[in-house]
Each structure stands twice: as structure tokens, then as C-alpha cells.
Amino acid sequence: MMKNHFRILSFAFVIITIFSCDTDDNPEPNPIQDDFPDLQLFLDRFAEEASFRGFDLNLSGLDAVYVDEINRNDAPYCGYGYIIHPQTGRRTVEISRAPNCNWAALSDIQRENLFFHEMGHAFLNLPHDNALKCDGRPLSLMTDEFNIFEIYRAGEEELRTYYLDELFDRVAASEQCIDFGQDFDQDPAFFKNELEDGFWNFSNDNGNYQVSRGVHEDSGVPYLGISSEGDGQNTGYIYKEILVPNIPEGASVTLRTKINAENLQGPGVAIALRIYETEIGNTGANLVETATLTTENDPIGGTLEDHVLELTLSNFTRRTIFMIPFAVMMPGTEGKAYFDDFEIVVEDAS
Missing domain, CATH: 2.60.120.260 (Galactose-binding domain-like)
Structure with missing residues (x-):
């Protein structure tokens, strides 16, 4: 068998260690009273959704924190998901308070879209996935080519269920009409x-x-x-x-x-x-x-x-x-x- 293949595992792990999502398509704000809610709200919701799908999660090893801003290579980001945070070594989701992200004015469901996407990176070890459905919609919540705040919207319960099913099990996409880009x-x-x-x-x-x-x-x-x-x-x-x-x-x-x-x-x-x-x-x-x-x-x-x-x-x-x-x-x-x-x-x- 091939020797030294653990070098490949290490290289692959580095590739999917840090992910981010930018904010060029920030949606129209829907003002709410609570400017910066405790992120534990979304952690609890993520665990609840996982439970509905048969997973009993312990999120105590993951940090969800607000930061003043997120910049990588001179580009602003609204969220960042780490499998291993470079300072703490812990799984981490960062949410930016920067004005360009307008987090304080986003609706609950818009915040959930971004937060669950970052949990896909930080907790589920998922990279971005830009495959499409046949109708042109993203196949996965892990896309980075659409407005990440509005992959699904308020009232779109069936769509939300699908995207969360696929987040926890990529095989769920097989029930969709998928654009494979070729015959x-x-x-x-x-x-x-x-x-x-x-x-x-x-x-x-x-x-x-x-x-x-x-x-x-x-x-x-x-x-x-x-x-x-x-x-x-x-x-x-x-x-x-x-x-x-x-x-x-x-x-x-x-x-x-x-x-x-x-x-x-x-x-x-x-x-x-x-x-x-x-x-x-x-x-x-x-x-x-x-x-x-x-x-x-x-x-x-x-x-x-x-x-x-x-x-x-x-x-x-x-x-x-x-x-x-x-x-x-x-x-x-x-x-x-x-x-x-x-x-x-x-x-x-x-």
C-alpha cells in the first residue's frame, strides 16, 4: 500500500479547516427590537434540528461569538466557521457586528440561514457546495454563490426542511432534480x-x-x-x-x-x-x-x-x-x- 498517505490526510484537513462567507449581497433589512441576540439561541435551534434527524449533539466544545469585523485578504465577511480556531484550537463560529453585515437589522430567519451555514463548516466539517437544482436554486445551504441570508425565507417551511435535511445528510439531495452540469x-x-x-x-x-x-x-x-x-x-x-x-x-x-x-x-x-x-x-x-x-x-x-x-x-x-x-x-x-x-x-x- 502507498506509504506516506497520512501527509495527504493532513493536507486535506487543512483545506477544510477554515471557511468563510462574504456579504456582497446583503438583503434588505427587516428591523427587529433585539439588536444582537445571544447566539446560544441559534446553537439550541441547531441542536434541536439535529435531534429531529436522529443526532444527539453536544455543542459545549464549540464557541459562537460576535466579533467587531471579519476581514480576510482585504475582503469583509459576515460569518466565519472554524473546525480548529487558530487561537483557541476549538470549533468556532464568528458573527460580524460590522455595519456592512447589518446583523442587527436582519430577521430571525435570515440570521438562521447564515448561522446554520457556518455551523455546517465549523461543526459538520462541510466545504462549500455550489451544485444547483434543475430550477436554478442552490442544491445546498453550503453554497457560496447565492445570498446566504436568504437560501430559504420565512414561510418556506418545506424548503427549509429540505435544506436542513441536506445539511445533515447530503444524500437528501438525491430526491431533488439535480443539475449535474453534463449528461x-x-x-x-x-x-x-x-x-x-x-x-x-x-x-x-x-x-x-x-x-x-x-x-x-x-x-x-x-x-x-x-x-x-x-x-x-x-x-x-x-x-x-x-x-x-x-x-x-x-x-x-x-x-x-x-x-x-x-x-x-x-x-x-x-x-x-x-x-x-x-x-x-x-x-x-x-x-x-x-x-x-x-x-x-x-x-x-x-x-x-x-x-x-x-x-x-x-x-x-x-x-x-x-x-x-x-x-x-x-x-x-x-x-x-x-x-x-x-x-x-x-x-x-x-
Whole structure:
């Protein structure tokens, strides 16, 4: 199995440690008497909604606090959710008192929208999710592309119930008409290695592997490249984190690539796919690895020409928070391998 993969877990955890929501679309205010109500009101309500859905929560390890303002990279925010607060180390929701947020004049339901969104970050370990329903509405309360104060409004009880159902269990969205952004029957490629995508990571075992990304001049095919002189003590790999993949519940998901190499000596190369979800516990959600698919136990070497490697997850779940595909070179391998047409394809079970 791939060594040093805990580095990947750490990297993934950092990505979903801090979330924020800006305030460019502040709604029209609905004045209320109590300017800054105790945030415990919304904590109690969140726990009550969780209880309705079968979760018994202990929120004593989470801080909900007002702050004078929230600014990150010179941008103002009205709410911020931390899984680990940088000063206290605790789960924290911050609500801004800044005039641009107009919190004092918001209605109770508008405040709830923002607060529950931030609890999604801080307590449920959820990243933003910008998938859409077929009617153009956000699929999730965790969107950051809509007015976060009004994902659902006063009197929209059925809509509110749906968004809170989905907040605690992403599979609830499967009952909706979802805009997947493509017809998987006509275009099954959910993900491809494209050269302009710079968000790739690698482990080179202290320089014992050389990794590269490029396009073959003769064919124009994009590749992931890994080479070594055989000195690697651990695996060398390239990987990509794919957050909140918008894939149908129950679909078949296949990682596929074509390997090209000349006289690859030693154990050889492989591919892997790891799947992660969040699991809601009494004191907060935790990141869990729910599936690991790999060909590392049967690597390939020698001279290879468009040798197809693939792994298939037969029953995708929308509880998936992110998945990570890997191109891998095994320890002790000498030579260079190209992983061409590195892609993830989807076959919709419906």
C-alpha cells in the first residue's frame, strides 16, 4: 500500500479547516427590537434540528461569538466557521457586528440561514457546495454563490426542511432534480487532467522522484510524468483533491489512465483512488476514509504502450466530501512513466 498517505490526510484537513462567507449581497433589512441576540439561541435551534434527524449533539466544545469585523485578504465577511480556531484550537463560529453585515437589522430567519451555514463548516466539517437544482436554486445551504441570508425565507417551511435535511445528510439531495452540469450518458468524463489546472500535488520522497505535467508534442495528449533512478524508499505520487464531486447517488465511478514507458525496471507503477466522507459524532463531525481502491499490489513495469489501468467504485454516494486520484511509482522503480489521458468517468446508475 502507498506509504506516506497520512501527509495527504493532513493536507486535506487543512483545506477544510477554515471557511468563510462574504456579504456582497446583503438583503434588505427587516428591523427587529433585539439588536444582537445571544447566539446560544441559534446553537439550541441547531441542536434541536439535529435531534429531529436522529443526532444527539453536544455543542459545549464549540464557541459562537460576535466579533467587531471579519476581514480576510482585504475582503469583509459576515460569518466565519472554524473546525480548529487558530487561537483557541476549538470549533468556532464568528458573527460580524460590522455595519456592512447589518446583523442587527436582519430577521430571525435570515440570521438562521447564515448561522446554520457556518455551523455546517465549523461543526459538520462541510466545504462549500455550489451544485444547483434543475430550477436554478442552490442544491445546498453550503453554497457560496447565492445570498446566504436568504437560501430559504420565512414561510418556506418545506424548503427549509429540505435544506436542513441536506445539511445533515447530503444524500437528501438525491430526491431533488439535480443539475449535474453534463449528461453523463453523452459525456461520461467527470474529470480530466488538463494542463491549465495548477492545483495538483505530489510526494517525491525527498527528491528521489521527479514529477511533471505536460502535453506530448506528437499527440497533444496531456500527461502526468513520474521518473526515478531507483532510489525511492517510499512511493512517489501525484494527486489531485476533488472537492464535493457532483455525481449522482449510486453511480459507477472509474479512474482510468493509459501508461506509456520504456523499459521500466523494478516494481513499476500503479494508480489509486481514495474516497472521504464526514461522519457526524456527538461533539462534531470527523473526516473518515470510506474507500481505498489501488493497483499498488499489482504494479506494472517494462515497456508499455497505452496500457490501460482502471479502478471502479461501483456505488458512489453523495456523502462523499472529496476524492483523491493518484498516479503512483513504487519504491525501487527505475525509469520514467507517463500517465496519459488521466481521467474519472461516470456511469449513471439511473
